[in-house]
Amino acid sequence: xxxxxxxxxxxxxxxxxxxxxxxxxxxxxxxxxxxxxxxxxxxxxxxxxxxxxxxxxxxxxxxxxxxxxxxxxxxxxxxxxxxxxxxxxxxxxxxxxxxxxxxxxxxxxxxxxxxxxxxxxxxxxxxxxxxxxxxxxxxxxxxxxxxxxxxxxxxxxxxxxxxxxxxxxxxxxxxxxxxxxxxxxxxxxxxxxxxxxxxxxxxxxxxxxxxxxxxxxxxxxxxxxxxxxxxxxxxxxxxxxxxxxxxxxxxxxxxxxxxxxxxxxxxxxxxx
Amino acid sequence: xxxxxxxxxxxxxxxxxxxxxxxxxxxxxxxxxxxxxxxxxxxxxxxxxxxxxxxxxxxxxxxxxxxxxxxxxxxxxxxxxxxxxxxxxxxxxxxxxxxxxxxxxxxxxxxxxxxxxxxxxxxxxxxxxxxxxxxxxxxxxxxxxxxxxxxxxxxxxxxxxxxxxxxxxxxxxxxxxxxxxxxxxxxxxxxxxxxxxxxxxxxxxxxxxxxxxxxxxxxxxxxxxxxxxxxxxxxxxxxxxxxxxxxxxxxxxxxxxxxxxxxxxxxxxxxx
Numbered sequence: 001x002x003x004x005x006x007x008x009x010x011x012x013x014x015x016x017x018x019x020x021x022x023x024x025x026x027x028x029x030x031x032x033x034x035x036x037x038x039x040x041x042x043x044x045x046x047x048x049x050x051x052x053x054x055x056x057x058x059x060x061x062x063x064x065x066x067x068x069x070x071x072x073x074x075x076x077x078x079x080x081x082x083x084x085x086x087x088x089x090x091x092x093x094x095x096x097x098x099x100x101x102x103x104x105x106x107x108x109x110x111x112x113x114x115x116x117x118x119x120x121x122x123x124x125x126x127x128x129x130x131x132x133x134x135x136x137x138x139x140x141x142x143x144x145x146x147x148x149x150x151x152x153x154x155x156x157x158x159x160x161x162x163x164x165x166x167x168x169x170x171x172x173x174x175x176x177x178x179x180x181x182x183x184x185x186x187x188x189x190x191x192x193x194x195x196x197x198x199x200x201x202x203x204x205x206x207x208x209x210x211x212x213x214x215x216x217x218x219x220x221x222x223x224x225x226x227x228x229x230x231x232x233x234x235x236x237x238x239x240x241x242x243x244x245x246x247x248x249x250x251x252x253x254x255x256x257x258x259x260x261x262x263x264x265x266x267x268x269x270x271x272x
Numbered sequence: 273x274x275x276x277x278x279x280x281x282x283x284x285x286x287x288x289x290x291x292x293x294x295x296x297x298x299x300x301x302x303x304x305x306x307x308x309x310x311x312x313x314x315x316x317x318x319x320x321x322x323x324x325x326x327x328x329x330x331x332x333x334x335x336x337x338x339x340x341x342x343x344x345x346x347x348x349x350x351x352x353x354x355x356x357x358x359x360x361x362x363x364x365x366x367x368x369x370x371x372x373x374x375x376x377x378x379x380x381x382x383x384x385x386x387x388x389x390x391x392x393x394x395x396x397x398x399x400x401x402x403x404x405x406x407x408x409x410x411x412x413x414x415x416x417x418x419x420x421x422x423x424x425x426x427x428x429x430x431x432x433x434x435x436x437x438x439x440x441x442x443x444x445x446x447x448x449x450x451x452x453x454x455x456x457x458x459x460x461x462x463x464x465x466x467x468x469x470x471x472x473x474x475x476x477x478x479x480x481x482x483x484x485x486x487x488x489x490x491x492x493x494x495x496x497x498x499x500x501x502x503x504x505x506x507x508x509x510x511x512x513x514x515x516x517x518x519x520x521x522x523x524x525x526x527x528x529x530x531x532x533x534x535x536x537x538x539x540x541x542x543x544x
Contacts, residue, residue: 113536117527129539149466151423152540160544183465183496190462193455194421224455255389264385267401268424272432
């Protein structure tokens with residue numbers, strides 16, 4: 001089972017251009033054999049917005065025909081595509097969302113539940129937990145970027161049966177990164193390891209309105225081992241073979257320890 | 273505030289010799305200015321036991337005068353010492369425990385709640401959560417080795433106010449390590465980062481009955497940055513300056529994001 005992360009460089013405001021870039025990325029990944037294709041956060045709109053009005057103008061309804069491109073791309077190889085987009089919801093609010101699409105159309109939409117930096121200025125916050133979607137390519141947990149920094153999210157997704165967690169992401173280069181640049185990768189590897197689940201993070205590259213993007217896409221296995229990435233700040237398609245069935249076995253190889261069976265839920269979350 | 277991890281090589285069965293090694297390690301650390309001194313797991317007994325009977329023979333009652341050494345060492349510099357020992361409990365069961373000792377004597381004992389590999393053959397499992405101990409050197413969360421691989425543990429300790437989590441540890445070299453040797457360090461860095469807390473892991477070195485120890489002691493800051501370690505398989509005292517007050521601020525530097533304030537507990541742990 002091949003998994004692809006399409007690290008591309010969406011441009012804020014260039015909705016038509018982004019549509020083409022996303023379509024091409026999906027096609028390339030599916031034609032390379034990927035059954036799960038992950039795109040960056042806000043890949044249709046770009047990220048560095050100036051106002052809620054701009055976010056709204058760039059947002060797509062879930063029925064937008066841009067997603068027909070995703071379906072057509074998926075149909076080339078019975079793939080599932082997960083990508084970030086600015087969503088104009090049926091409640092008329094704008095969300096930082098991820099769409100899950102296969103050849104049959106839209107399977108699910110998830111609205112980011114943990115907003116980062118300026119995102120609350122532009123987006124409403126999701127009020128549903130990150131979901132696990134049963135797809136033809138496996139049980140896929142969906143989170144978006146900062147969601148991954150809440151260990152409850154990855155734990156819950158794995159406990160709910162996710163074999164792979166996919167995360168459309170936008171990682172800016174931060175000043176703190178100078179001596180700690182790989183901490184985001186460490187967080188992803190740790191979450192994979194303690195939950196024995198695959199994780200595919202699709203980050204972006206390029207520069208937008210003065211923000212430099214870090215290009216920290218990565219695919220890791222249930223040991224927390226890096227299978228592919230991070231490429232750094234350049235467009236690249238990561239591709240990794242992920243035997244998703246491995247994520248159904250929670251026993252640490254070479255031991256009798258089961259990372260779920262060994263949990264002590266009766267000792268967690270107690271008042272102190 | 274200096275924190276020390278005394279990576280030593282206890283020898284299984286050599287209780288008298290281990291007592292001396294531990295006493296010397298505490299003295300050296302306190303004399304070097306450490307206010308928090310961490311020792312490995314099972315530092316008084318050694319780790320690679322053959323039977324429950326051997327564990328019982330090597331176990332110490334909490335009132336054992338070996339701990340007077342710890343208190344005397346702590347008193348040299350108003351320090352707190354946290355170390356692993358095989359405990360013979362008042363219930364006559366044997367536990368893989370950690371003692372927290374200062375100049376006034378025994379402050380707390382924690383019994384490991386997640387047992388690893390063969391430990392269930394030798395030890396009863398603890399039935400209390402890892403604690404946070406208010407000490408003269410700060411609010412110290414205590415876990416032991418495999419406990420750290422449960423994100424609930426580190427989250428709960430940080431939420432309960434731990435400024436630093438200390439973890440007596442024994443990490444064997446595993447065959448899976450060849451391509452993933454730093455995953456334990458990644459787990460510790462991630463836990464520190466997502467909870468904005470210091471973590472000091474005191475591992476051991478040496479060889480016991482054919483088991484090679486990895487020597488992965490490490491001290492990390494609330495960004496998840498490594499301050500000291502890991503030294504690998506050799507005796508070494510890690511020493512790091514840890515401004516514990518930093519761990520009371522849960523805001524990610526350079527952002528308005530608060531890693532605790534941004535949590536969405538109403539979305540976690542739901543039935544699916």
